[in-house]
Each structure stands twice: as structure tokens, then as C-alpha cells.
Amino acid sequence: MHTIVVDLGYGDAGKGTVVDRLCARGPIRAVVRFNGGAQAAHNVVTTDGRHHTFAQFGSGTLRGVPTHLSRFMLVDPLALAAEADHLTALGVPALYALLSVDRAARLTTPYHAAANRLREQERGTARHGSCGMGIGETAAYALAHPQDAPTAGDCASRPRLLRKLRLLRDRLADEFGRRLPAPPPEDCVDAFTAFAGAVTLTDDGHLARVLREGAVVLEGAQGVLLDEWHGFHPYTTWSTTTFAGAEALLAEAGQEGRRLGVVRTYTTRHGPGPHVTEDPELAPLLSEPHNGHGTWQGAFRVGHFDAVAHRYAVEVCGGVDALALTHLDAPRRCPRLRLVQAYDTGGTRLPVAPPGDLERQAALTQRLLTARPARWDVPGSDPAAWSEAVGEALGAPVVLESHGPKRDIPACRAAVNQDGNSERIRS
Structure with a gap:
């Protein structure tokens, strides 16, 4: 079964480690990139300490899985060459042999x-x-x-x-x-x-053949809350960050995919724009070596789990089949982490409307810039409690868990097996 990986936040939820993990459960024919471009930053850290921030190569590359850049990608050859140099230095052989690019990109x-x-x-x-x-x-x-x-x-x-x-x-x-x-x-x-x-x-037809040859992971970029039409305008990206692009590619080949939404135990974003649950006191407790201030984006901002915003992302996408929950080690390091269920502006859900009206989205942005958390839960430090609480809040089961920066650590996780069910495994 094909799997589509989409971030249900503002990006940085851990798509890299999720894609890498799915590729480990193989065999995976390819990782297909279906939106965004070289601004993506998907981190993978191996058990021996090697680290790479994936931008255009798929996050299964360290496992030898080929990458296809679809026609929906924006390809930067200069940035790609720099990324290839780093992957080569990490020991990935015959790197360009793993890469195919749609001529229309x-x-x-x-x-x-x-x-x-x-x-x-x-x-x-x-x-x-x-x-x-x-x-x-x-x-x-x-x-x-x-x-x-x-x-x-x-x-x-x-x-x-x-x-x-x-x-x-x-x-x-x-x-x-x-x-x-x-x-x-x-x-x-x-x-x-x-x-x-x-x-x-x-050319046309290549990707369809790949999709028919075996299971593929379709790797999204950025996050649904940054979507060009459904994000909080103008703090958005020029890209459709939902499942839509991936599902269009699958439909052309007569295929379907499992929708896997990625969230972390605390909500983050880079730079300006709404972040209702932001709590500056969390930042020093949840420092991240691979995320920080960006020269152009601005500060890396940390907040409590924003169930209202993530529910909105799920609804914008038309639902998800399952969830991947990352950073499950964070509640132990920061027991005061909360799960925000409502804003003081009223209600537990944000309005969802058809795409195309940026004035409506800008008005929603103005509301969110002054909104504050009004109701929350405290799941505690138990990872199982967090998985249960997040699954209940977003209406989908958590089938994959990540407990730290490295791809494989001695912690209990869940993964999606080849028939689409979830199974508990120990790394």
C-alpha cells in the first residue's frame, strides 16, 4: 500500500524521521516528492550519529531508496548539488543513480x-x-x-x-x-x-509505472497550516501542502494511498504569524539542535499542542487515515506540556471553507493573532497517554511513534505494516 506523509502543523513535525521509518519497513520502491522545493528541511539522524537535513532528496535516501521529484516539485539544481555533496560525504554511493526528475518540474x-x-x-x-x-x-x-x-x-x-x-x-x-x-x-x-x-x-508515464511496481512513500513538505489556500494568509507558502497533489499523482496511475498525518507533542512554527499556544517558557526546556532561528524565516517558536489548529488541518484535508506522533520524549523532559482544546475566541474548531478566498483567510489570521488558549488537558509524561489523547483529539489512531532524534532507539514504537495495519515494535 502507498503511504502519503503530510505535516498537520506549520512544518517541522518530523516528516523526515517518519519517511525514513516507513522505508525501513520496506520494501519501498521509491520516495516521491509532491510539493514545495529546496526550502524543505526534513531531518534524519542515524544510530551511528550521521545527520542529514533532506530538502529535495527523499528522506529514505540513507536507506538506499530512490527519489522521484514529481512535476509538482520546484527543483533547485544548485541546492540539489550541495545536498548531494553532503549525502556523498555521509557515505551514500551512486547518489544520482537514485534520483529521477519529471521534465515538467x-x-x-x-x-x-x-x-x-x-x-x-x-x-x-x-x-x-x-x-x-x-x-x-x-x-x-x-x-x-x-x-x-x-x-x-x-x-x-x-x-x-x-x-x-x-x-x-x-x-x-x-x-x-x-x-x-x-x-x-x-x-x-x-x-x-x-x-x-x-x-x-x-516524461509522462514514468511515475505511473513506478507506482505500479511496488509500494511508494509520497513525502510532503511544509505543513497544512502553511497551505497556500487554507493557511493563515499571508504567513503561508506558495504550495498546496495537503494530500491533494499526491492523490492527483496516484489517481493518474489508478492507485490510492493511505493518508498519514504527522504531528509532534508540542506545536512549533518558524517566523511570524499566528501561534495561539506559544509559550516562551517552553523554549529553553525543549531546545532542538536541528531547529533554530532562520536568517529569513525568523525565530523558532514553541508552544503547547494546539488541538484546535491541528483539527482544522485534518478537516481541511478531508480527514486522515492515521497519525504519526513524534517527539514523545518531550513530555518527560517538560512535564508541564499541555494539550490545548479550545481558544478564548469560542469553540473548539476553526471554520473550514473551500479554497480561493484569501480575504477570508486573512480575516481568520487576524482573529488568531489575538486568540489565547482557554481549555486544555494535561496528559502527563506517559507517551501512551499522549498518543491516546492526540488520537482522540484529532479523530484518528496514532500508528507510528517517535521518541527521539535518532531513527532507531530502544523505545516502544508503532509502525504501519504492509497490509496497512498498525503493529507495536521495539527498536
């Missing part, structure tokens, strides 16, 4: 990144919390100029790619009224054509 370039940073700087104190890597600019340019937006397939044609990069650079420079701080297109072309020569570029 849009390219993120240094021009997109430069424009992104200039635009965020111009917002001053009203920054959106962008990662500064050009993701929103890539999506916006592709919507405005669909025929001229460079794709992964263009990297196989130097003349076509050079034309598109020059046009992109000039249009963005004209928009800002100044030259962009980025390398010349000729230098980018050299790197991008090298990328095309290293990876396997695929």
Missing part, C-alpha cells in the same frame, strides 16, 4: 531567490517569514509566464534554457528597477546542464 534559480529576498526586505516589519530561497517567486513567475518559466526538461537544451534564464533575469530586474544580485545566466546554464546530465529526466 519548474526550476528555482538564483534570480528567483534574489527577487524573493529583495521583496521580503521591502516588507520591513511586515515580513511574511519567507525562507528566502525563491519558492514563491518561482511559483508566481510560472503562473504569470507559463510558457517562459524554465523547467527541469529545459536543462537538456542549453540554447532554450539560456533564452529563458535571460528573459527571467531581465523581467525581474525591470520589476525591481535594479540589477539582481545573482550570477550571469551563462554561469547558471553550465551548472544546470550538468544537473541534466547527472539525473534521470522522465
Whole structure:
């Protein structure tokens, strides 16, 4: 059975370790990335202490599982090369042989990144919390100029790619009224054509064949609370972060997938925007070596488990089949952790509406910026109590648990076996 992994928060819930764990239960034919781009940061720590933050490679790479970047991905060849260098240093052999890329995937370039940073700087104190890597600019340019937006397939044609990069650079420079701080297109072309020569570029039909050959893990990026239409505008990403993209890819192959929503025992977010359950006193008790202040995103913010926001994410997605609950070691380190069930603005649920109305989402954001927790539960320090409480709050069973930063530790976990049921295992 295929499994779709989606974060039900603001990101950073532990998708990397969940995907890695699912790949360990194999055999897994491939990890398929279906949204976002190089701004993803999915951490995996091995038992021998090796650590990698996955951005574009799938989080099953350290287990030798191939990655496919679907047409919904925004591919940054320069960032991909840097990530490949680190994985090679960790001992992953023949890395590019594990990677295939849909020719239709849009390219993120240094021009997109430069424009992104200039635009965020111009917002001053009203920054959106962008990662500064050009993701929103890539999506916006592709919507405005669909025929001229460079794709992964263009990297196989130097003349076509050079034309598109020059046009992109000039249009963005004209928009800002100044030259962009980025390398010349000729230098980018050299790197991008090298990328095309290293990876396997695929056409329509490739992914469908992969999906029919065996079980696949479809790895989402960011979180549902950052969704371009359902997130709290304008503190969102230019990406559909629900199960929708993955299910569209599966449907094209006549396949279905199990919906696995990922949450952690405390709710976090990077940068500005609503975070109703934020509690600054938790931060020093729950420090994380792989999450911290981002140059462009801003501070890493920590709060109690926000059942209201996570319920909203579940409803936005149309429900989940099961949950993965990470950071179950946190309640022992911080016994004062709570599970917030309601806000002082009234009710235990946020309004869910069809996508498309950003003014409505902005109004919801304004409500949440002043909301405060009003009712909560205290599950205590017992991991089993937390799994039960979170499952009950979100209306789905917890079938996979993670108790620490490493992929395998001597703690009781649950995993999804090949027939889709949950089973208790001891690492």
C-alpha cells in the first residue's frame, strides 16, 4: 500500500524521521516528492550519529531508496548539488543513480531567490517569514509566464534554457528597477546542464509505472497550516501542502494511498504569524539542535499542542487515515506540556471553507493573532497517554511513534505494516 506523509502543523513535525521509518519497513520502491522545493528541511539522524537535513532528496535516501521529484516539485539544481555533496560525504554511493526528475518540474534559480529576498526586505516589519530561497517567486513567475518559466526538461537544451534564464533575469530586474544580485545566466546554464546530465529526466508515464511496481512513500513538505489556500494568509507558502497533489499523482496511475498525518507533542512554527499556544517558557526546556532561528524565516517558536489548529488541518484535508506522533520524549523532559482544546475566541474548531478566498483567510489570521488558549488537558509524561489523547483529539489512531532524534532507539514504537495495519515494535 502507498503511504502519503503530510505535516498537520506549520512544518517541522518530523516528516523526515517518519519517511525514513516507513522505508525501513520496506520494501519501498521509491520516495516521491509532491510539493514545495529546496526550502524543505526534513531531518534524519542515524544510530551511528550521521545527520542529514533532506530538502529535495527523499528522506529514505540513507536507506538506499530512490527519489522521484514529481512535476509538482520546484527543483533547485544548485541546492540539489550541495545536498548531494553532503549525502556523498555521509557515505551514500551512486547518489544520482537514485534520483529521477519529471521534465515538467519548474526550476528555482538564483534570480528567483534574489527577487524573493529583495521583496521580503521591502516588507520591513511586515515580513511574511519567507525562507528566502525563491519558492514563491518561482511559483508566481510560472503562473504569470507559463510558457517562459524554465523547467527541469529545459536543462537538456542549453540554447532554450539560456533564452529563458535571460528573459527571467531581465523581467525581474525591470520589476525591481535594479540589477539582481545573482550570477550571469551563462554561469547558471553550465551548472544546470550538468544537473541534466547527472539525473534521470522522465516524461509522462514514468511515475505511473513506478507506482505500479511496488509500494511508494509520497513525502510532503511544509505543513497544512502553511497551505497556500487554507493557511493563515499571508504567513503561508506558495504550495498546496495537503494530500491533494499526491492523490492527483496516484489517481493518474489508478492507485490510492493511505493518508498519514504527522504531528509532534508540542506545536512549533518558524517566523511570524499566528501561534495561539506559544509559550516562551517552553523554549529553553525543549531546545532542538536541528531547529533554530532562520536568517529569513525568523525565530523558532514553541508552544503547547494546539488541538484546535491541528483539527482544522485534518478537516481541511478531508480527514486522515492515521497519525504519526513524534517527539514523545518531550513530555518527560517538560512535564508541564499541555494539550490545548479550545481558544478564548469560542469553540473548539476553526471554520473550514473551500479554497480561493484569501480575504477570508486573512480575516481568520487576524482573529488568531489575538486568540489565547482557554481549555486544555494535561496528559502527563506517559507517551501512551499522549498518543491516546492526540488520537482522540484529532479523530484518528496514532500508528507510528517517535521518541527521539535518532531513527532507531530502544523505545516502544508503532509502525504501519504492509497490509496497512498498525503493529507495536521495539527498536
